[in-house]
Amino acid sequence: MIDRFVPNQYFPSVFDISITQLKEKGITSIIIDLDNTLIGWDMDEATAELKNWFDLLHKEGFSITIVSNNSRHRVRTFADPLGISYIARAKKPLGGSFEKAASLMDAATEDTAVIGDQLLTDILGGNRRGFHTILVAPVKQSDGAATKFNRFMERKVFKAMKRKGLMEWKENEKTK
Numbered sequence: 575m576i577d578r579f580v581p582n583q584y585f586p587s588v589f590d591i592s593i594t595q596l597k598e599k600g601i602t603s604i605i606i607d608l609d610n611t612l613i614g615w616d617m618d619e620a621t622a623e624l625k626n627w628f629d630l631l632h633k634e635g636f637s638i639t640i641v642s643n644n645s646r647h648r649v650r651t652f653a654d655p656l657g658i659s660y661i662a663r664a665k666k667p668l669g670g671s672f673e674k675a676a677s678l679m680d681a682a683t684e685d686t687a688v689i690g691d692q693l694l695t696d697i698l699g700g701n702r703r704g705f706h707t708i709l710v711a712p713v714k715q716s717d718g719a720a721t722k723f724n725r726f727m728e729r730k731v732f733k734a735m736k737r738k739g740l741m742e743w744k745e746n747e748k749t750k
């Protein structure tokens with residue numbers, strides 16, 4: 575059961591995701607969460623670093639769709655200036671928003687990565703449907719948003735990730 579929450583890859587931030595590796599895996603399309611994956615709750619527009627990152631992904635030929643559970647207004651404010659497609663009020667991990675996003679990009683499930691900061695929405699939703707899942711550490715930790723159950727699941731999943739060697743970067747960072 576815990577496997578459903580374990581991502582295929584784990585990085586400290588979106589900027590650490592290896593584009594070369596994605597290409598080697600045959601990934602052509604990216605479904606990405608907004609809140610705490612790209613920006614914190616207290617921001618509404620992309621930073622210059624994010625703009626460059628999206629430019630790079632586009633240049634490398636990736637299709638991108640933002641899939642967020644947040645409001646249409648919130649997601650549009652971020653996505654429109656960047657010219658990126660989006661699905662708001664997505665009801666992750668339920669509903670068919672990931673399939674819808676993939677079909678809008680004309681991408682097969684196995685060619686599509688789901689990137690997000692939450693195990694219970696992004697990773698569970700992506701794993702259940704067979705997408706390549708990438709967890710990133712939240713841009714901004716907010717204790718209010720994390721339920722006891724979330725924390726409990728996180729501990730279990732992080733243990734499983736450690737066993738699979740997905741947590742090694744963190745161990746290494748600490749010893750530096």
Ligand SMILES: [Mg+2]
Nearest residue numbers: 607609610691
């Ligand atoms: Mg999020």
